[in-house]
Amino acid sequence: xxxxxxxxxxxxxxxxxxxxxxxxxxxxxxxxxxxxxxxxxxxxxxxxxxxxxxxxxxxxxxxxxxxxxxxxxxxxxxxxxxxxxxxxxxxxxxxxxxxxxxxxxxxxxxxxxxxxxxxxxxxxxxxxxxxxxxxxxxxxxxxxxxxxxxxxxxxxxxxxxxxxxxxxxxxxxxxxx
Amino acid sequence: xxxxxxxxxxxxxxxxxxxxxxxxxxxxxxxxxxxxxxxxxxxxxxxxxxxxxxxxxxxxxxxxxxxxxxxxxxxxxxxxxxxxxxxxxxxxxxxxxxxxxxxxxxxxxxxxxxxxxxxxxxxxxxxxxxxxxxxxxxxxxxxxxxxxxxxxxxxxxxxxxxxxxxxxxxxxxxxxxxxxxxxxxxxxxxxxxxxxxxxxxxxxxxxxxxxxxxxxxxxxxxxxxxxxxxxxxxxxxxxxxxxxxxxxxxxxxx
Numbered sequence: 001x002x003x004x005x006x007x008x009x010x011x012x013x014x015x016x017x018x019x020x021x022x023x024x025x026x027x028x029x030x031x032x033x034x035x036x037x038x039x040x041x042x043x044x045x046x047x048x049x050x051x052x053x054x055x056x057x058x059x060x061x062x063x064x065x066x067x068x069x070x071x072x073x074x075x076x077x078x079x080x081x082x083x084x085x086x087x088x089x090x091x092x093x094x095x096x097x098x099x100x101x102x103x104x105x106x107x108x109x110x111x112x113x114x115x116x117x118x119x120x121x122x123x124x125x126x127x128x129x130x131x132x133x134x135x136x137x138x139x140x141x142x143x144x145x146x147x148x149x150x151x152x153x154x155x156x157x158x159x160x161x162x163x164x165x166x167x168x169x170x171x172x173x174x175x176x177x
Numbered sequence: 178x179x180x181x182x183x184x185x186x187x188x189x190x191x192x193x194x195x196x197x198x199x200x201x202x203x204x205x206x207x208x209x210x211x212x213x214x215x216x217x218x219x220x221x222x223x224x225x226x227x228x229x230x231x232x233x234x235x236x237x238x239x240x241x242x243x244x245x246x247x248x249x250x251x252x253x254x255x256x257x258x259x260x261x262x263x264x265x266x267x268x269x270x271x272x273x274x275x276x277x278x279x280x281x282x283x284x285x286x287x288x289x290x291x292x293x294x295x296x297x298x299x300x301x302x303x304x305x306x307x308x309x310x311x312x313x314x315x316x317x318x319x320x321x322x323x324x325x326x327x328x329x330x331x332x333x334x335x336x337x338x339x340x341x342x343x344x345x346x347x348x349x350x351x352x353x354x355x356x357x358x359x360x361x362x363x364x365x366x367x368x369x370x371x372x373x374x375x376x377x378x379x380x381x382x383x384x385x386x387x388x389x390x391x392x393x394x395x396x397x398x399x400x401x402x403x404x405x406x407x408x409x410x411x412x413x414x415x416x417x418x419x420x421x422x423x424x425x426x427x428x429x430x431x
Binding site for chain 1: 191217220
């Protein structure tokens with residue numbers, strides 16, 4: 001079993017390898033870049049604290065994404081009442097800029113980013129993991145805690161909904177296909 | 178049935194490349210790495226203190242009880258033999274550890290060493306925490322000592338993982354209990370640190386005030402009848418400071 005300093009070295013190594021990807025995953029999940037940094041921090045601290053629970057059944061990357069997904073879901077659950085309020089007051093919801101000093105998005109991708117942000121949480125999660133992060137169905141099912149069948153069916157519905165959102169944003173059906 | 182994304186190559190490609198088209202500020206990424214590293218160190222430091230206390234304190238208590246038991250038996254035997262010469266040798270033996278600690282500390286100068294030796298019977302704070310808590314405390318303390326009108330002012334400053342642990346003893350206020358009531362002491366601390374940062378508790382029956390000085394620094398102050406003890410440290414919580422405070426040789430208040 002690794003001692004504390006060895007664990008720390010491994011976690012720092014994982015941060016160098018996967019920190020960027022984890023941060024972007026959380027940022028896309030939350031649409032709040034400041035909070036995404038806080039939760040990335042929390043993800044790696046949790047990985048350190050619960051390091052002994054990592055059994056190598058999955059890859060380190062999959063395990064870290066599972067933690068990141070759980071801390072994000074916890075945060076979103078706590079934030080729910082505020083989301084309801086911001087839906088009633090639309091201006092509040094739109095205060096978060098797409099690009100800021102933390103995260104810069106290429107201009108041609110802003111529509112896609114915005115359309116993704118408009119999807120419901122489960123659709124967004126499965127698209128990010130399968131299509132953006134390119135996890136396998138099996139890995140995605142581990143991270144989300146779903147069956148593989150649910151991953152496939154939800155992904156299919158999620159992609160259709162994303163396509164509709166993109167059309168709303170001004171994309172033509174021809175360009176998408 | 179065809180895979181959905183095979184039908185939509187543009188969408189599939191756009192999604193795949195979205196990750197590369199999001200750019201996280203490099204400085205902020207590095208800053209977060211430092212923060213994670215620092216917070217892991219804090220976590221390690223805290224868990225080592227807890228582990229050490231779990232092992233060290235019971236061992237000390239056991240050894241102390243054994244020595245106490247032996248001392249009691251020896252004392253009884255000696256007093257049966259000759260009641261006129263009971264304690265002299267034993268007292269010298271008990272003083273030796275503090276003298277050894279003073280002699281072995283490489284950070285103190287000759288004058289301080291002489292002052293400490295002269296006042297060895299008045300020293301109540303531990304000067305050798307680095308031996309028992311070597312994982313947490315990173316070396317021997319710097320010691321400052323002043324002879325005051327009515328006693329001693331003594332400060333031991335230990336290097337720890339992040340910053341310092343400060344342990345002090347002052348007999349500046351003799352017969353403190355008679356001059357101040359508990360509420361005066363609390364009010365004095367509230368006036369300096371604010372009501373919201375103060376918690377009052379007890380340690381060994383003595384009034385103990387916990388002060389949250391900042392998010393990273395806590396202080397505890399213990400008022401006994403003849404001494405004021407202060408402990409403060411970066412990144413140690415109150416439970417950890419109180420565990421260290423339990424190692425103080427409290428005056429009995431008589």
